[in-house]
Amino acid sequence: MQDPRVELANVELPDFGEPAVEPHIEGEEYEGRLAAMRSRAADRGLDVLVVYGDREHFANLAFLTAFDPRFEEALLIVGAEGAPTLAVGNECWAYAAISPLRLERRLYQPFSLMGQDRSRSVSLEDILREAGVAAGRTVGIVDWKYHGPEVGPDARYWINAPAYLVEMISEICGARPVNATDILMNPRDGLRAVNSVDQLACFEFAATHLSSAMRRMLRGFRPGITELEAVQAGGLNGLPLSLHPVLAAGPRSVYGLVSPSSRRLELGDPLLLGVGVWGGLCARAGFFVHDESELPETIRDYVDRLVKPYFGAIVEWYERIGLGITGGELFEVIDRRLGDPFFGVSLNPGHLTHLDEWVHSPVYAESDIELGSGTAMQVDVIPATEGPYFSTNIEDGIALADESLRAAFATRWPEAWSRIQARRAFMDDELGIHLKPEVLPFSNLAAHLTPFLLSPGRAMRLVAA
Numbered sequence: 001m002q003d004p005r006v007e008l009a010n011v012e013l014p015d016f017g018e019p020a021v022e023p024h025i026e027g028e029e030y031e032g033r034l035a036a037m038r039s040r041a042a043d044r045g046l047d048v049l050v051v052y053g054d055r056e057h058f059a060n061l062a063f064l065t066a067f068d069p070r071f072e073e074a075l076l077i078v079g080a081e082g083a084p085t086l087a088v089g090n091e092c093w094a095y096a097a098i099s100p101l102r103l104e105r106r107l108y109q110p111f112s113l114m115g116q117d118r119s120r121s122v123s124l125e126d127i128l129r130e131a132g133v134a135a136g137r138t139v140g141i142v143d144w145k146y147h148g149p150e151v152g153p154d155a156r157y158w159i160n161a162p163a164y165l166v167e168m169i170s171e172i173c174g175a176r177p178v179n180a181t182d183i184l185m186n187p188r189d190g191l192r193a194v195n196s197v198d199q200l201a202c203f204e205f206a207a208t209h210l211s212s213a214m215r216r217m218l219r220g221f222r223p224g225i226t227e228l229e230a231v232q233a234g235g236l237n238g239l240p241l242s243l244h245p246v247l248a249a250g251p252r253s254v255y256g257l258v259s260p261s262s263r264r265l266e267l268g269d270p271l272l273l274g275v276g277v278w279g280g281l282c283a284r285a286g287f288f289v290h291d292e293s294e295l296p297e298t299i300r301d302y303v304d305r306l307v308k309p310y311f312g313a314i315v316e317w318y319e320r321i322g323l324g325i326t327g328g329e330l331f332e333v334i335d336r337r338l339g340d341p342f343f344g345v346s347l348n349p350g351h352l353t354h355l356d357e358w359v360h361s362p363v364y365a366e367s368d369i370e371l372g373s374g375t376a377m378q379v380d381v382i383p384a385t386e387g388p389y390f391s392t393n394i395e396d397g398i399a400l401a402d403e404s405l406r407a408a409f410a411t412r413w414p415e416a417w418s419r420i421q422a423r424r425a426f427m428d429d430e431l432g433i434h435l436k437p438e439v440l441p442f443s444n445l446a447a448h449l450t451p452f453l454l455s456p457g458r459a460m461r462l463v464a465a
Contacts, residue, residue: 003312003462008303008451011430011459016419016444018212023201023413025066027100033064034101036191038080040183047137049180050128050169051076052161057144059356060184063192065099067092068240068355072111075165076103079132087127090116104131125168139169140180144356147179155179187327187362187369192354194374200399200440201413203353203376206239207280207397207442208419213237214275214282215445219456221288223267227260236275242357243276249288253390267294270390271453278355281378282443285393290454299388306343307392307451310383311460313337314394315433317349317379318447322436323400327367334381335365344384353378353397373402373438379447392451396443406438419444432462 041049052075053061058068061076065086072089074096086103088096089111096105109121133139143160151158156178159166169177184191195203213234220233227247236245247260250269265271265288274283286307292300299305316333327350334349351361353376362369371377376399383391401409410417423446427433431447441447449460 002304002309003315005432005462005464006308006312006315007461007463008307008458009461009463010457011448011461012457013215013445013448013459014422014426016208016422016426016446018444019205019208019415021413021415023198023205023416025196025198025202029196029198030064030066030099030101033191034078034084037064037183038078040191041078041140041180042080044140044180044183045138046140046178046180047080048132048139049078049142049183050133050139050161050165050177051078051142052165057160059354059359060142060144060181060192062355063184065101065103067096067099070095071113073162074111075108075127077128077131077133082132085127085131087111087124089113106130124165125172128168128172133169133172135172135174137173138175139173139177140183141166141169141177142181142184143179144181144185146181146185185360187352187360190360192359193352194372195354195376195399196374197405197408197412200374200376200401200405200409201416203279203397203399204413204416204420204440204442205279206277207282208416208444209237209239210275210277210280211282211396211442211444214273214284217273218284218450218453221265221453221456223288223454224264226262226264228262230265230273231260231275234275239277241276242278242355243274243281246272246274246283248272267454268296272391272393274395276357279353279376280397280442281353281357281380281395282445283393283395284445284449284453285382285391286451286453287390288454289452291452296388302389303451306383306385306389307449307460309337310343310381310392311394311449312462314379314381314447314449315431315462317381318427318433318435318439321350321371321377321398321400321439323373323402323438324370327362327364327369327371330363331365331367338381338383342385344386345381346384347380347382349381351378351380352376371400373400373405375400392449394445394447394449396441396445396447398442399440400438401440402438406440409440430461431459432464
């Protein structure tokens with residue numbers, strides 16, 4: 001479905017600036033998160049929650065404590081009252097003090113890397129018992145994923161944390177623990193599905209830096225540089241990653257999520273570029289050419305055939321999303337406009353984002369989940385034609401905020417608020433995308449889609465009828 005108002009034009013992308021102030025989250029907010037989790041656990045009749053984390057699956061633990069495991073695994077054991085217990089290995093012992101919470105730290109050296117000292121560790125069973133795991137108590141485990149009826153009638157017992165942990169808790173309590181991850185990650189009312197003003201400001205900070213780096217990468221493209229040099233041109237500043245830099249070009253583009261290599265970029269290459277940091281991800285895809293004349297003759301209608309329908313769908317997605325809109329409504333937009341198998345859109349067209357790139361998604365067919373104030377979303381609609389037309393892509397982060405939250409954001413973080421308003425004005429005035437007042441764009445690329453990657457000044461826009 002092509003919108004005749006979509007065109008490729010000369011569009012000057014403004015410099016929205018980069019942050020001079022880094023937002024932060026106060027200890028009181030972390031205390032509130034723990035209190036809210038305890039309340040949810042009590043409502044379910046759970047006496048203790050055990051939160052598992054490791055280097056890859058850190059976000060729930062970091063959300064609750066501001067501590068993320070590095071190199072090792074870690075456990076947070078939260079009873080109905082008192083200071084939670086945090087069990088860590090050798091290398092996280094000092095780092096765990098980064099948390100503003102009062103935590104009972106316990107050294108559990110089997111979490112440490114192999115070959116390191118294990119002579120000073122108490123047993124995991126002792127740690128669990130001291131923290132409140134006991135006979136007759138009901139325990140929920142929070143890891144990084146929960147399951148539904150698709151895995152069978154015992155979905156609540158499908159736990160992704162290590163088997164030894166599940167078995168030990170079962171032996172101590174006399175009953176199997178249950179998966180309680182949805183308390184944090186449910187897209188309808190999970191604790192990480194709605195964000196405070198300070199958390200949103202942290203996400204905007206991260207997304208701003210990341211999208212500025214992505215812009216430098218895109219502006220630094222030239223034939224003959226290596227994929228590694230292309231990413232290096234972005235000047236990534238060290239913010240922790242949620243997605244390792246991806247650059248898939250030429251023959252490697254069929255692999256999608258590959259890291260950059262020493263392969264040199266060649267004129268005509270299909271190219272996918274993406275990077276994610278805690279709180280933001282930015283990705284683009286197109287062809288490494290100046291214009292359609294440098295494409296194979298059979299796909300010189302690339303913009304008309306793929307990019308224009310795609311951008312038109314993204315415009316409608318942006319203009320539809322808002323407070324009270326259901327995930328099913330967003331799904332319908334993309335399914336109606338890009339449902340033809342040619343486009344190859346298979347993943348959810350939009351999802352919740354947080355410290356980890358993908359929390360969960362309320363966007364699926366007939367979803368009745370309404371989007372509320374404090375929602376952080378990733379605009380994430382990826383065509384995969386699996387043919388010569390390759391792909392096009394525009395991924396950025398946004399948030400939804402009601403009038404009260406917008407006022408708090410503007411007052412508490414005015415520098416970030418100014419960037420958000422400048423992006424909204426650019427999208428409205430230059431790209432023809434008319435956002436609802438509650439939609440806050442966080443990316444400095446602000447829906448800027450350049451299908452010909454060697455012509456960064458030519459972008460898609462919607463012109464008035």
